[in-house]
Amino acid sequence: MGDHIDSPRIAGSTRRDALGLAAGLLTGGALALGGAPPAAAAEPDDDCLADYDADYELALALSEAELPEDSAELERYGPPGRCAMPLRRRFRITTRYGVPGNWIAGYHTGIDLAVPRGTPVYAVGGGRVVLARWSGAYGKAVTVRMPDGHYAVYAHLSRISVRRGARLRTGAYLGSSGATGRATGPHLHLEIRAHRGYGSDVNPAQYLARRGARLR
Numbered sequence: 001m002g003d004h005i006d007s008p009r010i011a012g013s014t015r016r017d018a019l020g021l022a023a024g025l026l027t028g029g030a031l032a033l034g035g036a037p038p039a040a041a042a043e044p045d046d047d048c049l050a051d052y053d054a055d056y057e058l059a060l061a062l063s064e065a066e067l068p069e070d071s072a073e074l075e076r077y078g079p080p081g082r083c084a085m086p087l088r089r090r091f092r093i094t095t096r097y098g099v100p101g102n103w104i105a106g107y108h109t110g111i112d113l114a115v116p117r118g119t120p121v122y123a124v125g126g127g128r129v130v131l132a133r134w135s136g137a138y139g140k141a142v143t144v145r146m147p148d149g150h151y152a153v154y155a156h157l158s159r160i161s162v163r164r165g166a167r168l169r170t171g172a173y174l175g176s177s178g179a180t181g182r183a184t185g186p187h188l189h190l191e192i193r194a195h196r197g198y199g200s201d202v203n204p205a206q207y208l209a210r211r212g213a214r215l216r
């Protein structure tokens with residue numbers, strides 16, 4: 001899944017406007033949206049709505065500008081080219097990567113691993129924590145820039161246990177799973193991006209499998 005985003009910003013504001021309109025109509029008691037179902041029922045049959053969020057993307061861009069690449073320190077991060085499992089207990093894959101649905105991208109940009117709230121989450125790859133804070137639709141999220149230039153986003157966390165700027169080794173504990181942000185049930189939304197921006201996502205299961213960690 002590569003170049004499928006024409007203009008997330010425009011799409012984002014359009015959808016945001018549409019949701020705002022729907023919310024306004026609902027709070028006003030007017031359920032008739034030209035025959036459209038209420039907003040909640042219009043969402044995909046999924047517990048994850050981690051999606052394009054302008055505030056998150058802006059915060060990520062600004063934060064990263066202050067955290068230069070430190071390729072001289074790559075050895076800090078663990079064995080190059082090897083990934084670790086993000087969870088060390090049993091999980092259920094509830095929504096796979098690329099499933100079509102009501103996301104701005106038109107499909108699910110990560111993979112959802114259902115685990116109870118509070119389950120420890122580990123870095124699939126070492127790298128620099130470029131953002132560790134509330135991230136809008138992603139809820140409490142940790143975003144890590146890995147030495148190969150990819151970004152890993154760990155979303156909907158109940159607890160964040162690392163600070164922005166920290167250097168994590170592969171397999172480092174970074175927080176606990178939850179259902180913060182746009183999620184209706186506890187799960188880890190793991191998203192791997194080839195670049196910083198929304199829409200550059202790659203298949204997390206494939207990314208990890210090629211580096212020795214199999215999600216199943």
Ligand SMILES: [Zn+2]
Pocket residue numbers: 048049050095108110111112188189190
């Ligand atoms: Zn998800």
